[in-house]
Structures are given as C-alpha cells and as structure tokens.
Amino acid sequence: MKRWGIGVVAVAVLVGSAACSSSAQEDGAASNTPDRIWEYRVHDAVSRADDLADAGLDLLEKREGNDLFVLGDDATGDQLRALGFSIAVNEEIVVPQWAPPPLRANNAELSPADVEETYYGGYRTVNAHYAHLDKVATDYPGLAKVVTYGQSWKKQTGRGGYDLKAICITKQAAGDCALSPNSAKPRFLLYTQIHAREITTGEVAWRWIDYLTANYNTDATVKQLVDTEELWVVPIANPDGVEIVQQGGSRPQLQRKNANTSNETTTTCSTPNHGVDLNRNFGSHWGGASTTRSVCGETYLGPRADSEPETQASESLWRKLFPAVRGPNPSDPSPATAKGLLLTLHSAANTVMFPWYYETVRTGNDATQRAIARQLGSITGYPYGQSGEVLYAASGSTDDWAYEKLGVAVFTIEVGAGGNCSGFLPAFSCQASTFWPKMRPALIYAAQKAVAPFKP
Ligand SMILES: [Zn+2]
Numbered sequence: 509m510k511r512w513g514i515g516v517v518a519v520a521v522l523v524g525s526a527a528c529s530s531s532a533q534e535d536g537a538a539s540n541t542p543d544r545i546w547e548y549r550v551h552d553a554v555s556r557a558d559d560l561a562d563a564g565l566d567l568l569e570k571r572e573g574n575d576l577f578v579l580g581d582d583a584t585g586d587q588l589r590a591l592g593f594s595i596a597v598n599e600e601i602v603v604p605q606w607a608p609p610p611l612r613a614n615n616a617e618l619s620p621a622d623v624e625e626t627y628y629g630g631y632r633t634v635n636a637h638y639a640h641l642d643k644v645a646t647d648y649p650g651l652a653k654v655v656t657y658g659q660s661w662k663k664q665t666g667r668g669g670y671d672l673k674a675i676c677i678t679k680q681a682a683g684d685c686a687l688s689p690n691s692a693k694p695r696f697l698l699y700t701q702i703h704a705r706e707i708t709t710g711e712v713a714w715r716w717i718d719y720l721t722a723n724y725n726t727d728a729t730v731k732q733l734v735d736t737e738e739l740w741v742v743p744i745a746n747p748d749g750v751e752i753v754q755q756g757g758s759r760p761q762l763q764r765k766n767a768n769t770s771n772e773t774t775t776t777c778s779t780p781n782h783g784v785d786l787n788r789n790f791g792s793h794w795g796g797a798s799t800t801r802s803v804c805g806e807t808y809l810g811p812r813a814d815s816e817p818e819t820q821a822s823e824s825l826w827r828k829l830f831p832a833v834r835g836p837n838p839s840d841p842s843p844a845t846a847k848g849l850l851l852t853l854h855s856a857a858n859t860v861m862f863p864w865y866y867e868t869v870r871t872g873n874d875a876t877q878r879a880i881a882r883q884l885g886s887i888t889g890y891p892y893g894q895s896g897e898v899l900y901a902a903s904g905s906t907d908d909w910a911y912e913k914l915g916v917a918v919f920t921i922e923v924g925a926g927g928n929c930s931g932f933l934p935a936f937s938c939q940a941s942t943f944w945p946k947m948r949p950a951l952i953y954a955a956q957k958a959v960a961p962f963k964p
Pocket of ligand 1: 569703706853855
C-alpha cells in the first residue's frame with residue numbers, strides 16, 4: 509500500500525471527513541473518532557462521473573483507463589457501493605504530522621523575513637507568497653510589478669482573509685503591465701492553486717517567478733522572454749483555502765474550495781468541506797458536468813454563476829489582460845493573429861487539457877490547441893486532450909470562461925508524478941527533484957506560444 513507523502517510516516521492521522529456532516533465540527537479540531545481515509549478506485553466510472561459529483565463525493569482529478577478515483581472514509585465506500593459502483597481501495601491516505609505556522613493577524617504588514625514562513629516541510633504559506641512577490645519587485649524594480657486585483661471571500665466579508673495578488677514580470681517600458689487588454693507585448697499568465705490542496709501548483713509558480721528574475725542577465729532564453737513579453741503570475745488564486753490547508757493543526761487539511769460558509773444555511777459542513785468550488789463557479793456553462801448543489805460537496809458550484817469574489821476578481825483581471833477576440837458561437841475560432849496565453853495548474857492527474865471542458869465538442873481552434881497540448885504532453889510525459897477525453901467533463905471552469913468570453917488560448921496542466929511524489933501532498937523534496945525540472949521547460953514553451961498561439 510502506498511502512502512501519501514514521505515518523511516514521518518509512522519503515524520496515521522485523520523485527514524478530515526470527506527463527506528458532508530450535519531453536525532458542526534471545530535475548524536482544524538482533531539476528532540475523537542479518527543476515521544481512516546482511503547482513495548477508492550471506482551471501476552468503469554467515466555461514463556457516470558456526474559453521478560459521483562451529484563452525490564457530493566470527492567472526485568479526484570485522476571483517471572486510469574475508465575476508472576475514476578474518490579477520496580473518503582468507510583462511509584464513502586458504503587455510499588459508492590449503494591450507488592452501484594464496483595470499487596477497490598487504491599491506497600490509504602496517510603499524512604505525516606507536522607507543526608503549522610502560527611496564524612497571525614490577517615492582513616498583517618508583511619516583512620521580507622516572511623518569505624521564510626513554511627508548512628509541511630517547506631511549502632510556502634500565503635503570507636510567504638505575498639512577501640515573496642514584494643521582495644521580487646524590490647529586488648528587481650526594472651523587471652517586476654505587484655498588482656492587487658481583488659479580495660478573498662473572508663476579506664470581503666470582514667473575517668480576516670487576504671488580498672488577491674498577481675505579479676507582472678517584464679523588462680519594464682512605459683505602458684507595460686497596465687491593466688488594459690491592448691498591451692504592446694504578448695501576455696502569458698500562469699494561474700495556480702485555485703484548488704487549495706493542490707500544493708505543488710503554487711510552488712511551481714514561486715520557482716517560475718524566481719527563474720525569470722534571477723536568470724535574466726545570464727540566460728538568453730529567459731532574457732528573450734522577459735524582454736518581449738509580459739509574464740504574469742497569480743501564485744495563490746484561492747488564499748482563504750490555502751490558509752485552511754496550511755493551518756491544519758497536526759496535518760495539512762485537504763481543502764479544495766474557498767472558505768465561503770454563507771451557503772451552509774440548512775447544514776453545517778466539516779472542515780475541509782466548506783466553501784464553493786471556484787473551478788465550477790465561473791459563468792461558462794455553469795451548472796453542467798461534474799458539479800453538485802450539495803453545499804458540502806467538493807464540486808459545489810455555488811448559489812449562482814460567478815457568485816464568489818475570487819471568481820469575479822479573476823474574470824475582471826483577465827478582461828483587463830486579454831482582449832475579447834472570439835465570436836459568440838461555440839465553434840467560432842479566435843483569429844490566428846490573437847496574442848496571449850493563460851496556463852492554469854492543477855494536480856495530480858498527469859494530463860494536459862484544453863477547451864471545451866463542459867463537453868467534448870471541439871472548438872474552432874481545435875487543431876492549434878491540440879498541437880500545443882501535444883507538445884506540452886511531449887515535454888511533461890502526460891497524455892493530452894479535452895477534459896472529457898483524458899479526465900472527465902467539467903462545467904463552470906476557468907478555462908472555458910476565458911476561452912468562451914475572451915478567446916484567449918488556455919491550457920491546464922495537471923501536475924503529477926508517480927511513486928513517492930504522487931498525490932496532493934508530495935514531500936517538499938519532490939518539488940526540486942521532480943516537479944520543477946518537469947514543469948520548467950513546459951512553462952517556457954507555453955510562454956513562447958503566447959506570441960501567436962492560434963497561428964497554424
Ligand atoms: Zn484542481
């Protein structure tokens with residue numbers, strides 16, 4: 509049996525019930541009934557992915573053949589059997605114990621020393637990420653600028669929370685990094701950790717920011733990119749969710765969604781099941797595939813399209829970064845002259861994907877999208893295709909929204925690896941040994957394609 513994460517693995521720890529509970533549980537509190545958490549293999553489930561989502565189950569971003577994977581406790585296994593699925597335990601989820609950082613007053617003034625604040629063996633906290641953005645802008649004033657583009661749900665509602673932040677990296681000339689879609693330079697945006705527990709993705713963003721700035725004077729490829737493009741990064745798209753992950757008590761919480769508890773009117777969710785799935789909340793084919801209206805479900809789509817402040821702020825930012833160049837029909841193509849590319853990172857399905865996600869109807873740019881995805885797949889070793897081809901269809905996603913409304917080229921890489929670096933919570937050492945070496949050439953290639961992604 510494989511274990512999630514390596515390091516201190518002697519103690520099996522409660523991760524938190526993946527199912528919806530009607531009884532309140534303190535945030536981060538250890539339960540007296542330490543359910544064991546399993547990753548279930550659900551045989552021949554691809555054609556019934558919606559049934560899994562509808563039931564509020566924690567459908568993982570993982571597929572092997574026609575099998576899908578669900579996270580949960582023993583009751584989850586009973587539920588899957590009751591739904592008529594054939595299941596097997598793929599692995600037990602065992603999380604090593606670690607001490608979380610102190611939770612400071614939110615919105616505290618950050619200092620340069622905060623870049624050192626970590627959790628779970630080296631992963632950087634939200635405050636560390638934001639201190640890092642400030643430090644890079646200070647260290648490289650001619651190359652980097654930090655932009656605040658909105659507020660998290662907790663901040664907007666006076667519950668602490670965070671600003672939403674991006675960084676723009678380019679050899680700064682007059683007018684660069686302006687919040688206006690008609691930029692002189694093509695724009696590449698790396699957008700990560702919208703699903704809070706996918707902790708590898710924010711770490712890749714951190715390393716990408718350092719790579720672009722620290723190597724500007726010594727690496728010709730980096731210099732070319734930074735001189736000729738605006739390289740934007742949103743490292744933590746869901747900071748409230750990441751705060752729940754990092755403050756998990758004796759274990760990282762497997763929080764996927766944001767921290768919005770306002771929809772829990774008739775039921776109270778357990779940690780880590782609060783919130784809205786931001787990647788099902790975007791106003792593109794909202795309410796379709798792979799969503800649930802169960803508020804504690806991991807793919808809870810929210811009370812209406814674009815209900816969440818994180819969703820609204822992202823859409824607003826993208827409208828300011830990318831011009832709308834595509835017609836209204838699903839098969840309308842973006843023109844070959846279009847500039848710009850949005851790359852979102854998730855984990856850990858080991859796939860490269862592109863629109864449409866809501867179903868497997870092809871876009872008017874299928875040939876060029878598929879060619880770029882093929883190359884990203886070649887670089888990473890991952891299979892590529894539309895979401896419904898290589899994983900499962902999903903509605904209300906970032907990628908469909910950006911392509912539908914703006915026509916910007918958009919791709920998702922599900923960052924993963926086998927062996928000891930598999931799953932949501934790989935040991936921090938996997939970042940340097942495995943993920944960054946795999947992702948760096950993929951990011952360079954994707955950034956270079958921002959010049960003319962739809963040019964045949
Ligand atoms: Zn994800």
